[in-house]
Amino acid sequence: MWQRLVFLLLYFLIQTYGYSELTDKSNNSSTPLDISDHDSKNNDVFRQLLNQETIIRMSLVKNVHTLSKDMLDLKKSMETLESFKRKTDSEMATLKKEVDNLKRENQRLELENRRYEETFNATTENFTKIDENFQQVVDQLEEKRESFETNTSEVLANLKVEVRYLSVTLLDLNKHTLEIDKRISDKIQEKYKQLSLRLNTSVENLNNDIMTTNKSMSDLKDSQNSIENFITMNINKTLEDMRAEVKQSKYDQLQLSSTVSSLEVFRMNLTNNLHGRPKNVGFSASVTSPNSSWNSGTLVFSSVITNEGKGYNPSNGIFTAPTGGVYVFFVNVQSYYRKTIYADIVLNGSTKVKTMAHSNYNDAGPNMVVLTIEKGDAVWVRYSSGQGYYSSGSITTFSGFLI
Known part of the structure; x- marks a missing residue:
């Protein structure tokens, strides 16, 4: 459409500026020289007019060329404008989509904001209730603390009295325990001396029997077994007596256990000696x-x-x-x-x-x-x-x- 308008405009300008009043309304570039009926003065004036017309026509042609060039530039500008318009339309469509998306996002955020406001209001109410309950709990704890302090004071007073009685009782018990420990220790030492004396006597008798007898090895073995049994019976009897005397005291039981262990080691060594263990290793x-x-x-x-x-x-x-x-x-x-x-x-x-x-x-x-x-x-x-x-x-x- 705009191309057709440009063409009509150019055609109109060419027709208009090509029309000449001085050449009998004909589009000619020269003027006839048949002017014989006029005087020389008019001829000069007419020539001047012809020259001016020629100059005007040249100016018009130049202006037409300039206008054509401007029209071409305008055409290019229109094409650029058309391209820009298409690009702008595309961008506008994109922006419209983004605006729609933003609207939807805004609606979603408004919904979430309303939900958050509802949640916040509910939380605020809950905190208010918690503060009220907390104050009630604090008041209750304060009452219980005062009651506890009162009861504790009474209990501590009673405990102090009982601790005094207990201290006296413990002192008496400690004194009695020391006396028992001393008696038990003396008993153990006495029994240990008696056992050592018995064992020494048995060993001496065994050595005397071994050195003085000429019995066979089987008789010697029987004799050793008999003596070993005798010694074992004495040790076991002594241990049973000691257990019966000290079984009421935990401390004495530990001491007895240590003594028993020593006696067991001694009995094992004695047994090994009786069965031919090397004396020196x-x-x-x-x-x-x-x-x-x-x-x-x-x-x-x-x-x-x-x-x-x-x-x-x-x-x-x-x-x-x-x-x-x-x-x-x-x-x-x-x-x-x-x-x-x-x-x-x-x-x-x-x-x-x-x-x-x-x-x-x-x-x-x-x-x-x-x-x-x-x-x-x-x-x-x-x-x-x-x-x-x-x-x-x-x-x-x-x-x-x-x-």
């Missing part, structure tokens, strides 16, 4: 030279100093008990120059105590343990951590003996 051994790289396995003390009972094996560093009983084991592992070494005394592979020699100049790592072991149990020194050990003049040693 003990060993001491050392390493022959230092070792800066030892870091695993069993520490073998290959240089034997003492080996009574033949329980220690210098080839593997393990002591095997030739008989059961209570043993004492001692070890000292000297550290190598500025190195640290950790070692353990183990019983059948289970660590009992540890030694540590720190990274000072040849530091010492001694330790001792008392173990109750059975015949055939094995004890040795095992590597724990660190590296190396030092020895000079039997300084890294391992020892053990039967009590």
